[in-house]
Amino acid sequence: MRRGLLILALGLVVAALAYCCVYFMGTATPRALMQSAQPELAWLKHEFNLGDAEFTRISQLHAGYLPQCMERCRRIDQLNDTLSNALATTTQVTPEIEKLLSERAQMRASCQTEMLKHFFEVSRTMPPEQGKRYLAWVRENTCLREEAMDHGNDNHATTTTPAHQP
Amino acid sequence: MKTNNPHGDDAPLDALLQEWKPKPSLPPRFQEQVWRRIERAETAPTPTVTLAQLFAAWLATKLPRPALATAYVAVLLVVGASVGWSQARQETARITTELGARYAQAVDPYQSTP
Numbered sequence: 001m002r003r004g005l006l007i008l009a010l011g012l013v014v015a016a017l018a019y020c021c022v023y024f025m026g027t028a029t030p031r032a033l034m035q036s037a038q039p040e041l042a043w044l045k046h047e048f049n050l051g052d053a054e055f056t057r058i059s060q061l062h063a064g065y066l067p068q069c070m071e072r073c074r075r076i077d078q079l080n081d082t083l084s085n086a087l088a089t090t091t092q093v094t095p096e097i098e099k100l101l102s103e104r105a106q107m108r109a110s111c112q113t114e115m116l117k118h119f120f121e122v123s124r125t126m127p128p129e130q131g132k133r134y135l136a137w138v139r140e141n142t143c144l145r146e147e148a149m150d151h152g153n154d155n156h157a158t159t160t161t162p163a164h165q166p
Numbered sequence: 167m168k169t170n171n172p173h174g175d176d177a178p179l180d181a182l183l184q185e186w187k188p189k190p191s192l193p194p195r196f197q198e199q200v201w202r203r204i205e206r207a208e209t210a211p212t213p214t215v216t217l218a219q220l221f222a223a224w225l226a227t228k229l230p231r232p233a234l235a236t237a238y239v240a241v242l243l244v245v246g247a248s249v250g251w252s253q254a255r256q257e258t259a260r261i262t263t264e265l266g267a268r269y270a271q272a273v274d275p276y277q278s279t280p
Contacts, residue, residue: 004225007235014239015246022247026254030261040272043265056235065273115274141266143276 048130057125064117072111079104110142119144 004024036042045055070140123131139145271277
């Protein structure tokens with residue numbers, strides 16, 4: 001009986017050890033990515049098989065792009081606030097609202113153009129095949145892929161409930 | 167006929183012994199008691215064996231056999247490794263997707279936060 005129990009326990013210990021070994025070996029790469037200084041860039045390096053020189057260049061491009069991107073976002077936020085205030089005080093489309101809408105649309109277009117320029121620059125830094133893969137990936141996973149137009153026929157529109165009257 | 171009598175030939179005694187048939191006397195109501203015991207044995211509940219008892223018996227007698235013990239440990243090794251591999255794949259896919267989304271969010275402010 002004691003020998004049987006020992007064998008039973010040995011089997012369970014072996015199963016647990018096998019699980020841990022395989023699990024930790026299998027997740028070693030993603031865990032290393034998560035622990036790096038910039039996980040998303042480490043992911044880019046791993047995903048697109050970048051060499052150290054390419055990765056350094058892309059990190060520089062990334063670091064140069066982000067502050068400009070944030071500045072454009074700040075200006076779009078400002079325009080959104082101004083437009084929101086203007087809409088709250090009128091019941092028709094005034095020339096000011098028209099100007100603000102146009103300005104915001106221009107700012108968004110400029111933002112997307114700069115983003116696209118950045119994507120192309122990054123892709124050119126990569127080996128050609130990986131560059132193609134990268135562009136295909138950003139086309140699918142960024143705002144470059146516009147959502148299909150929807151007039152509510154699918155009943156998927158997400159809106160907030162109108163505020164109650166005081 | 168030669169007899170095994172070590173004390174010599176005693177033919178009358180041999181004949182007598184060969185004819186002798188003992189008639190054992192049975193205790194009173196012997197037959198009735200026999201039938202009663204048979205009846206009791208037939209109606210008595212059969213002892214049930216629990217799963218735990220079966221498992222304990224298997225553990226004590228079957229598992230220690232070298233072939234079965236080796237097979238048992240090998241199967242658990244394979245099961246443990248398979249589950250570990252499957253979970254590692256899921257975790258890798260989850261982290262990869264998450265990091266991809268983080269990169270997209272960093273470079274594309276139009277990404278909606280999930």
